[in-house]
Amino acid sequence: MDANPKMFDVDACVRPTGVHRSVYVETAIFEAELTRIFERSWVYLGHESQVSEPGDYYATRIGRHPVLMVRGQDGGIRAFLNRCLHKGTQLVAEGCGVGAKALRCPYHGWIFGLDGALRTIPARAGYAEGAARPGAAEFALRQVTTEQYRGFIFVRLCPEGPGLLDWLGPLTSSLDNFVDRSPTGAVEVAGGVLRYEHACNWKFFLENTLDALHPMVVHLEAARAARQVAAGLPSTQATGQTLSTFELQALAPFAGSYTFYDEMGGRALPNGHADLGGAASIHSAYDEDPQYLQAMIVGYGEERARQILSLSRNNSVAYPSLMFKAPMQLLRVVRPLAVDRTLIETWHFRLKGAPESVLARTLAYSTLVNSSAGMVGPDDHQIYRQLQSGLTASQIEWVDMSRYADEGDRFPDGSVAVKGTSDAMARGQFAAWRALMRAE
Amino acid sequence: MSMTEATGIATVGRWFELSQFLYQEAALLDARDWDGWGRLFTSEGRYWVPAAHDQRDWINHVSLVNDTSLLRGIRLARLKNGDAASLHGSPDSSHLVSNIVIAEADEARGRYIVHSRFVVAQYASWGRHTFHGGYSHELVRESGEIRICLKRVNLVDVSGPLGDILTIL
Numbered sequence: 001m002d003a004n005p006k007m008f009d010v011d012a013c014v015r016p017t018g019v020h021r022s023v024y025v026e027t028a029i030f031e032a033e034l035t036r037i038f039e040r041s042w043v044y045l046g047h048e049s050q051v052s053e054p055g056d057y058y059a060t061r062i063g064r065h066p067v068l069m070v071r072g073q074d075g076g077i078r079a080f081l082n083r084c085l086h087k088g089t090q091l092v093a094e095g096c097g098v099g100a101k102a103l104r105c106p107y108h109g110w111i112f113g114l115d116g117a118l119r120t121i122p123a124r125a126g127y128a129e130g131a132a133r134p135g136a137a138e139f140a141l142r143q144v145t146t147e148q149y150r151g152f153i154f155v156r157l158c159p160e161g162p163g164l165l166d167w168l169g170p171l172t173s174s175l176d177n178f179v180d181r182s183p184t185g186a187v188e189v190a191g192g193v194l195r196y197e198h199a200c201n202w203k204f205f206l207e208n209t210l211d212a213l214h215p216m217v218v219h220l221e222a223a224r225a226a227r228q229v230a231a232g233l234p235s236t237q238a239t240g241q242t243l244s245t246f247e248l249q250a251l252a253p254f255a256g257s258y259t260f261y262d263e264m265g266g267r268a269l270p271n272g273h274a275d276l277g278g279a280a281s282i283h284s285a286y287d288e289d290p291q292y293l294q295a296m297i298v299g300y301g302e303e304r305a306r307q308i309l310s311l312s313r314n315n316s317v318a319y320p321s322l323m324f325k326a327p328m329q330l331l332r333v334v335r336p337l338a339v340d341r342t343l344i345e346t347w348h349f350r351l352k353g354a355p356e357s358v359l360a361r362t363l364a365y366s367t368l369v370n371s372s373a374g375m376v377g378p379d380d381h382q383i384y385r386q387l388q389s390g391l392t393a394s395q396i397e398w399v400d401m402s403r404y405a406d407e408g409d410r411f412p413d414g415s416v417a418v419k420g421t422s423d424a425m426a427r428g429q430f431a432a433w434r435a436l437m438r439a440e
Numbered sequence: 441m442s443m444t445e446a447t448g449i450a451t452v453g454r455w456f457e458l459s460q461f462l463y464q465e466a467a468l469l470d471a472r473d474w475d476g477w478g479r480l481f482t483s484e485g486r487y488w489v490p491a492a493h494d495q496r497d498w499i500n501h502v503s504l505v506n507d508t509s510l511l512r513g514i515r516l517a518r519l520k521n522g523d524a525a526s527l528h529g530s531p532d533s534s535h536l537v538s539n540i541v542i543a544e545a546d547e548a549r550g551r552y553i554v555h556s557r558f559v560v561a562q563y564a565s566w567g568r569h570t571f572h573g574g575y576s577h578e579l580v581r582e583s584g585e586i587r588i589c590l591k592r593v594n595l596v597d598v599s600g601p602l603g604d605i606l607t608i609l
Contacts, residue, residue: 192492192501195600199566221524225517229510247511343601348502356500363502368511373489373504373605375514378526381604385566386525 008032010437014430017402017423021391023433024201024399030339037320037436038063041271042154042167044322044333045069045146047347049188051077055100055114059092061335062155062321066090067144069153070100072114077148079155080141085118086110086132091141103141116141150179151187154318170413171273174316178326180308183292183299184353187329191348191363196372198344200384202320202336203429205344208380209315209323209332210276210425212261213403215254218383222375223255246286246361247368253282254376261420264314270414272319272432274425281314283327291355299353317425319432329362332370340388346370401426451542458554458579459540461586466535469608474516477608482580482587487512489593489609504598504605515608526606529565533607536560537575550581551589558593562607571609572596 008029013020023029043062046069050058057070059082066082068091082091084105091103091112102119103112111120118139121132132139145156147164152175154164165172179187198205208214230248253260264277277284288309296305312327324331329351335343346366350359369376391399404422411417418424468477481487488498489505498506507515518524536559544553553576560571578590593609595602 190500192495194491194502194504195602197601197603199603218525221518221521222514225514225521228517229513232513233510251514346502360499363499364506367491367498367503367506371491371502371504371605372602375518378604378606379524382525382528382566 010434013437014434015398017405017427018398018400019430020397021394021399023430024203024388024391025339027339030201030336032437033433034063034336036439037433038336039065039157040161040436040439041320042147042156042161042164042318043320044318044331045079045153045155047187047189047349048077048148048151048153050096052188053099056096056098057092057100057103058096059094060333061094062157063336065144065157066094067155068092068103068141069146069155070103070114074115077146077153078114078116079144079146079153080116081144083142084110085139085141110139112141116143150175167271168318169270169273170267170411170415171269171275171316171318174275174313174324174326175318177308177311177313178324178329178349180300181296181326181329182351182353183295185299186352187349188352189347190350190359191366193348194346194366194370194372196344196346196370196377196381197337198342198381198384199340200342200381200388201340202334202342203433204384204387205332205334205342205380206317206320206323206429207426208384210266210274210317212264212266212276212420213258214380214383215261215282216256216258218379219254219376222379223251223253225375226251227255246364249286250282250365250368251375253285256282258421264312264420266418266420266422266425268408268416268418268422268424268428270428270432272429273317274319274428275313275316276420276425277312277314279312281312281327283314283325284312286361289355289357292358295354317429319429328365329358330366330370401430454545454547454552455540455542458542458552458586461579462537462540462554462556462575462577465588466537469535470533472519472530472532474519478512478516480588481509481512481591482582482589483509485509485588485590487588487591487593487608489595489605491598493594493598504595504602505593505609519608526564526604531562531564531606533563534561543576552579552586553577554579558609560607560609562605564604564606569603571605573598573609 013023046058051071054071054073057068059068067079068082069079071077084091089105089107091105109122113119118136119134146153226248264280266276268274315323317323321334329349331347333345337343348362368374401423404419408416408418487507491502491504495501522530537556539557541555543555556575558575562569573595576592579586580589
């Protein structure tokens with residue numbers, strides 16, 4: 001599959017309590033990851049609500065492949081390589097479109113149906129009989145394998161491999177919690193997207209979202225500034241139900257103690273997936289809108305509603321491409337661009353049946369934390385940049401991931417319950433990395 | 441002097457005053473006089489950088505910045521002490537403001553909407569970036585002084601991808 005598979009030794013890159021620095025800085029490894037990881041895994045493509053009507057489409061990239069998902073006239077959602085079968089032109093620009101009747105290549109005008117079939121060639125003369133003609137299977141848009149779980153659509157570029165449910169395993173309960181937080185059990189994309197380019201390897205982002213040893217160092221400054229400003233407020237304002245107050249509530253836990261983060265716990269799961277938080281999270285002490293609580297009780301009954309809301313998984317990772325915050329109704333898509341460039345997209349969701357205040361809170365959180373002009377994200381990004389730079393020091397080879405090695409309670413579903421500050425989640429990512437990079 | 445001429449001179453005077461206000465705001469930012477910049481806002485004043493072209497509000501759509509006075513206080517506190525990882529080395533800026541137009545003027549209430557274009561250079565230890573776009577300032581005269589009710593920043597490349605925006609635009 002790779003031009004030169006002998007350029008590095010996968011087994012020599014990962015050991016039980018650490019990884020070799022080359023996995024973050026070597027271009028040859030990055031190029032192999034695009035093939036072996038991003039083509040073999042289930043990679044998050046989008047949400048069904050992004051293509052709610054026939055003819056709606058959404059185009060993005062999965063690894064090095066431009067991919068288009070489109071809802072057909074039959075209501076089904078299909079995904080295709082976003083590349084004309086004629087000369088190879090990308091058919092539609094990245095982003096979304098609505099109500100297309102067909103897909104027309106902007107170069108020579110070949111027209112494809114929403115089901116991918118070649119419908120029309122403007123000038124057919126000269127093509128051999130049985131070659132480029134409407135309906136020819138050889139010239140149909142190349143469909144790629146998709147499966148969805150509760151509306152979240154994943155793509156697997158490699159035709160062979162495990163099904164999505166097998167791949168996600170126990171992580172499905174975190175996606176369940178994302179959707180179950182809607183009083184009607186349905187969510188939809190809303191409130192726009194943030195596209196933030198990071199000058200670092202994609203893996204730093206995924207590891208950091210499960211790293212509970214950094215908030216009290218990297219984000220102390222944001223929490224301290226918030227505390228300082230809060231101290232100067234009149235007391236009525238400091239306890240009022242305003243969005244501003246939500247933002248103070250949102251920043252405060254970033255300075256939480258090591259004990260706070262250890263006790264929130266986490267799960268290391270098969271295939272590189274994991275959660276940070278559970279019993280508690282940085283989101284679990286927020287005030288909830290009483291109308292939202294009421295809607296949840298109406299939707300589920302009091303016991304079930306409390307059960308759904310008491311599970312607070314701070315950050316969950318569906319390796320290798322997706323981080324999501326079930327308690328905050330947002331997800332972040334990891335798009336590797338180069339060994340030291342990664343695009344992070346943040347998408348937000350409306351809980352159908354919930355008051356609008358819930359979406360407003362999600363958006364306020366993202367503006368504060370995930371924006372490239374925010375109070376939290378740029379500080380993480382600066383650390384990633386310094387990791388990328390520090391790891392060029394070739395005389396020191398290993399990156400440590402030994403914290404709480406071999407600790408944790410193993411469950412029959414393959415999950416391991418660990419302390420929040422454990423390196424188990426990062427070790428799990430690299431166990432998956434190694435398995436995918438090795439597989440023939 | 442005719443009435444028309446007098447009105448014209450008054451308009452030029454107002455345009456000059458509001459232009460000077462924008463230049464002074466830019467100078468405060470470039471001088472890193474964060475408190476001085478913060479004092480340009482009314483108590484309800486908002487510094488807003490939408491995350492999409494034609495974004496209508498900051499409630500139903502995510503923003504890049506949506507600073508009320510409280511959040512502006514946090515942002516300025518971070519800039520002042522410079523301990524945050526992204527603010528090490530004190531990012532510097534150079535603001536160029538031009539094409540200033542008074543879009544709306546309500547002289548009786550002392551309220552003005554001023555449109556302009558900007559080029560903002562951001563210099564950080566790891567690199568530099570130049571931002572381009574337009575400002576819309578909603579201004580009000582309070583006790584004789586011009587103050588900002590709303591500063592809206594429309595980045596031309598708002599659809600992104602965007603890198604770090606560390607300085608105040």
